[in-house]
Amino acid sequence: MKKIGFIDYYLDEWHANNYPTWIRDASGGSMEVAYAYGMKDAENGLSNAAWCERHGVTLLPTIEAVVEQSDYLIVLSPDHPEQHEALAELPLASGKPTYVDKTFAPDRATALRLFERAAQHRTPLYSSSALRFATEYVEAEREGIRVVSSWGPGAFDNYSIHQLEPIASLMGTDAKRIMFIGTETVPAILLEFSGGRQATIQHPGPGCPFILSVNDASGKCSILQPQSNFFQLFIRDLIAFFESGRATVRAEETVAIITWIEYGRMAAQRPYQWIELP
Structure with a gap:
């Protein structure tokens, strides 16, 4: 059985709570989360020791120990991407397939450094929002x-990734410029791609489902709303990545998406003005 190591800011969070069972079930028991490290205890939840006891995982004292004893690595901290560079430093030098949870990095410069470190040490690396793997998006016509x-729920900082991942998979990464067109309570951004193509994302508030409309050159409109179990589809892709060492999401896409998020925050300080993208 292959052993997976968790490396997290703190372990008692939604992704860490669910991934172990999903991975074990989807792999048919050929993989298990066996080791974990947390930089600190959750402020309003289980301690790292209590989390490990609940999930049957061995708590290790250092990231180095997790890297040494694991076959595959998952760097979590999904809502604290500013921690990813420190948490991923040793994993990305290990040569072992490593998944870094969404949102991959706090900014473009960090994203580039993470991929450069992985490439330097020949460490297979990828990151993605699970929404990318929704059947409704995967099977959508792209031509x-x-x-x-x-549209989607949540705050721009940690939930825009779930809207931008499908947009990148549908439209590519050649966005030229970005504009903030929302409000403080309902953030929204406009992306302009090559050839005058456009994409918008909006966060109307709690309870808003993930849903998008796609208009093609003929004027046809298609409404895509994920009903498939995209988390299970993502976990299957993650298992395939660990087995093959080949990522299905290109580094260029991940860097572009992080760039859009970073420049979206900048655009919010200058509403209704175009900002050129690098």
Whole structure:
């Protein structure tokens, strides 16, 4: 059985609580989360020791120990991407397949450094929002897309990734400029791609489902709303990545998405003004 190591800011969080069972079930028992490290205890939850006891995982005192004893590595801290560079330093030098949870990095410069370190040490690396793997998005027709309009819940900082991942998979990464077109309570951004193609994302508030409309060159509109179990589809992709060492999401896409998030925050300080993207 292959052993997976968790490396987290603190272990009692939603992804860490669910991934062990999903991975064990989806792999048919050929993989298990066996080791874990947390930089600190959750402030309003289980301590790292209590979390490990609940999940039947061995708590190790250092990231180095997790890296040494694991076959595959998952760097978590999904809501604290500013911790990813420190948490991933040793994993990315290990040569062992490593998944870094969404949101991959706090900014473009950090994202580039993470991929450069992985490449330097020949460490297979990828990151993605699980939404990318929704059947409704994967099977969508990509030819001739002109406009994508997306809605979703959550705050821009940690939930825009779930809207931007599908947009990147549908439209590519050649966005030229970005504009903030929302409000403080309902953030929204507009991306302009090559050839005048456009995409918008908006966060209307709690209870808003993930949903997007796709308009093609003929004027046809398709509504895509994920009903498939995209988390299970993502876990299957993660297992395939560990087995093969080949990522299905290109580094260029991940860097582009992180760039859009970073520049979206910048655009929010200058509403209704275009900002050129690098």
